[in-house]
Amino acid sequence: MVRLYEVYATTSYGCTAEQFAAVFFRGDDVRVVLFYGESDEIAGFSYTAFEPMHHEGRTLTLINAGVFFRPGYHGGTDTGLFGLKQALRFKLCHPLSTLVYVTRCSSPAVYRLLASTMSRIYPSPRCPTPPDIEALARAASTLRNYVSVGQNPWIVRTIAIPRYASRLRTIEEDPLARYFSYLAPRYAAGECLLVWLPLDAANIAGGLLRLLRRRFAV
Numbered sequence: 001m002v003r004l005y006e007v008y009a010t011t012s013y014g015c016t017a018e019q020f021a022a023v024f025f026r027g028d029d030v031r032v033v034l035f036y037g038e039s040d041e042i043a044g045f046s047y048t049a050f051e052p053m054h055h056e057g058r059t060l061t062l063i064n065a066g067v068f069f070r071p072g073y074h075g076g077t078d079t080g081l082f083g084l085k086q087a088l089r090f091k092l093c094h095p096l097s098t099l100v101y102v103t104r105c106s107s108p109a110v111y112r113l114l115a116s117t118m119s120r121i122y123p124s125p126r127c128p129t130p131p132d133i134e135a136l137a138r139a140a141s142t143l144r145n146y147v148s149v150g151q152n153p154w155i156v157r158t159i160a161i162p163r164y165a166s167r168l169r170t171i172e173e174d175p176l177a178r179y180f181s182y183l184a185p186r187y188a189a190g191e192c193l194l195v196w197l198p199l200d201a202a203n204i205a206g207g208l209l210r211l212l213r214r215r216f217a218v
Contacts, residue, residue: 001017001020001021002017003042004020004032004042004045004068005017005020005021006042007042007043007044007045007068007069007070008020008024008068008160010070010071010163011068011069011070011071011162011163011164012068012106012160012161012162012163013161013163014158014159014160014161014190015159015160019159020159023159024047024064024066025047025049025064026049026051026064026144027049027050027051027062027063027064028049028050028051029048029049029050030047030048030049031047031048031049031086032045032046032047033045033046033047033079033082035069035073035075035078035079037070037073043069043070043073044067044068044069044070044073044075044079045067045068046065046066046067046075046079046082046083047064047065047066048063048064048065048082048083048086048087049063049064049065050062050063050064050090051064051143053139053140053143055135055136055139058098059097059098060097060098060099060100060136061090061094061097061098061099061100062099062100062101062102062140062143063083063086063087063090063099063100063101063102063199064102064103065083065086065101065103066103066160067079067083067110068160071164076113076214077211077214077215080113080117080207080211081208081211081212081215083101084204084207084208084211085208087099087101087199087204088204088208091199091200091201091204098198098200099198099199099200100136100140100196100197100198100199101195101196101197101199102137102140102141102144102194102195102196102197103194103195103197104146104156104157104158104159104160104192104193104194104195105180105184105192105193105194105195106158106160106161106162106187106192107162107165107168107180107187107192108168108171108172108174108176108177108178108180108181108187109168109171109177111176111177111179111180111193111195112171112174112176112177112180114195114197115176115179116176116210117207117210117211118197118203118206118207119202119203119206119207120197120198120203121195121196121197122134122137122195122196122197123154123183123193123195124179125175125176125179129196133196134153136196137153137154137194137196138153140196141153141156141194146194149191152183153194154183154193154194155183155184155191155192155193155194156191156192156194157190157191157192158187158190158191158192160192161188161189161190162187162188165187165188180193
């Protein structure tokens with residue numbers, strides 16, 4: 001755990017090692033994949049875990065997942081495949097369960113990756129957010145003790161504030177990155193975007209297909 005926190009701390013800040021363990025690895029069936037650099041040091045990691053949410057007579061399963069890499073390393077496609085494979089594994093074991101990825105998106109780069117990979121994500125520039133989705137997102141935010149900022153329920157405090165936010169200016173003209181920055185202009189100060197990403201069979205399959213295309217296009 002100490003080495004994982006060290007990786008987190010190279011690119012993000014906002015929580016202690018104890019808070020890191022409690023927040024990032026909450027839930028059941030925690031799985032972690034490690035990525036190593038040229039000198040066999042841990043270059044990055046990705047993790048998933050699952051937790052139930054009960055809301056107005058419905059029971060959903062929320063996937064808790066995240067990715068952290070040291071500067072100079074990128075895990076985009078591989079970490080995306082890992083996360084979606086874990087989602088697929090869960091759906092195969094629990095085909096009737098409603099599975100959703102809920103996360104605090106701390107940077108335009110992360111939002112761009114998610115929104116360009118998955119067909120359906122909320123909030124999105126492609127379509128309005130249905131009222132029932134917003135209500136569920138609020139409930140998930142409350143369950144995880146996220147702290148809202150202002151009147152917009154989609155803007156919350158993060159504990160993974162990017163250390164090198166200035167480097168993200170290189171993608172600021174990207175439409176998806178621009179949309180994120182419009183909603184969360186103070187992401188460099190710890191305000192982030194709550195994201196609701198349905199993980200039904202169609203969305204998982206579409207995401208896997210796009211990631212595989214990216215891998216083999218290189």
